[in-house]
Amino acid sequence: MAYSEKVIDHYNNPRNVGSLDKGAEDVGTGLVGAPACGDVMKLQIKVSADGIIQDAKFKTFGCGSAIASSSLATEWIKGKSIDQAETIKNTEIAQHLALPPVKIHCSVLAEDAIKAAIADYRAKAGAKPKAAE
Amino acid sequence: MRLRGVLPRLTTPNACWSCRGPVPAAEPFCPTCKAVQPPGQADHFSRLGFARTFDLDPKLVERRYFELQRKLHPDRFATRSPKERAVSQAQATSLNEAYETLMDPLRRAAYLLKLSGIETIGDGKTVADPALLMEAMEMREALAEARTPAEVDSVVSGARRDAEAATAQLSRDFASEDLEAAKKTTLRLTYLDKLIDDARARRLNVA
CATH class of the missing domain: 1.20.1280.20 (HscB, C-terminal domain)
Known part of the structure; x- marks a missing residue:
């Protein structure tokens, strides 16, 4: 299967690889996995007092599409409010990266990781979560 | 996907394609005319003569597999009719699939769960x-x-x-x-x- 140029670019030069301080009050951590491929993805956000994502980091063990999806996700959510970031859909990620049908689940993983990180941040901040999706 | 779910038909005999006599499910040969039968919808456990259980003795799985494999190997049907050759080929394929699933603890567990309607690794x-x-x-x-x-x-x-x-x-x-x-x-x-x-x-x- 041929990867798209964008996937290869993110795979070779992943953006925002790394970790934030899991214990910090203003950091939310999302940890999700895709059992079918044994993928595991960690995505972290650092959120300002007014709800803007100042920094995002990820660490993904998985195929090229999973790495590219999480790399792109961190790029997209940086500078957005958590409410905006929460509306990102896996289909947008899949479309941007031109993922083939068998790799769509990688973009689902990235969407779920964003949501999990936001949920974790909200739980920590004690903020009222928005209505469940 | 070979498995089509658990059907009540499993217990009712099928008719032999050759002599139309009754053939019990998971029986590879017609009891009447001895013609090789299509693999049908038997699950991997019954195909190798086991109950649906996680605890299987790998040596016994192996022994049953080789016994059946010997009887069903396409080489034994090389001089038979095209129909029998095709049927024995399908049997050998199903048998290999059953053997590989039952021998591997992970695949066996996932398959047992699947038989109970629980998807594990393939559900996306x-x-x-x-x-x-x-x-x-x-x-x-x-x-x-x-x-x-x-x-x-x-x-x-x-x-x-x-x-x-x-x-x-x-x-x-x-x-x-x-x-x-x-x-x-x-x-x-x-x-x-x-x-x-x-x-x-x-x-x-x-x-």
Whole structure:
């Protein structure tokens, strides 16, 4: 299967690889996995007092599409409010990266990781979560 | 996908394609005219003459497989009619699939769960079990940081021990019919097996 140029670019030069301080009050951590491929993805956000994502980091063990999806996700959510970031859909990620049908689940993983990180941040901040999706 | 679910037809005899006589399900040959029968919809357990259980003796699985394999191998049908050749080929394929599924603890567990309507690895869903994922992440990090063959081997032997423990746990989960627990353990074993596979590739790179 041929990867798209964008996937290869993110795979070779992943953006925002790394970790934030899991214990910090203003950091939310999302940890999700895709059992079918044994993928595991960690995505972290650092959120300002007014709800803007100042920094995002990820660490993904998985195929090229999973790495590219999480790399792109961190790029997209940086500078957005958590409410905006929460509306990102896996289909947008899949479309941007031109993922083939068998790799769509990688973009689902990235969407779920964003949501999990936001949920974790909200739980920590004690903020009222928005209505469940 | 070969499995089409558990149908009531399983217990009712089919008619032999050759002599129209009754053939019990999972019976590879017609009792009347001895013609080889299509594999049908028998599950992997009944195909090899086992009840649906996680605890199988691999030696016995192997023995039953080779017994049937001997009778059903397409080579034995080389001089028969095209119909019999095709049917024996389908039997051999189903038999191999049953054998491979029952011999591997992970595939056996996932298959047993599937027979109970529980999808594990193929459902495309993401898991959000923090303990499981944390463990997977740590093992992955340890493997990524391993720089020498000895370091890789140490990650692998740790994962092998965990995989054995998970297999023993599966046996208890299924024995107590706790399918939710069995699903969790199956997912854990999926991650462990995948890590062991990837470590093998990594071993070649650091050697």
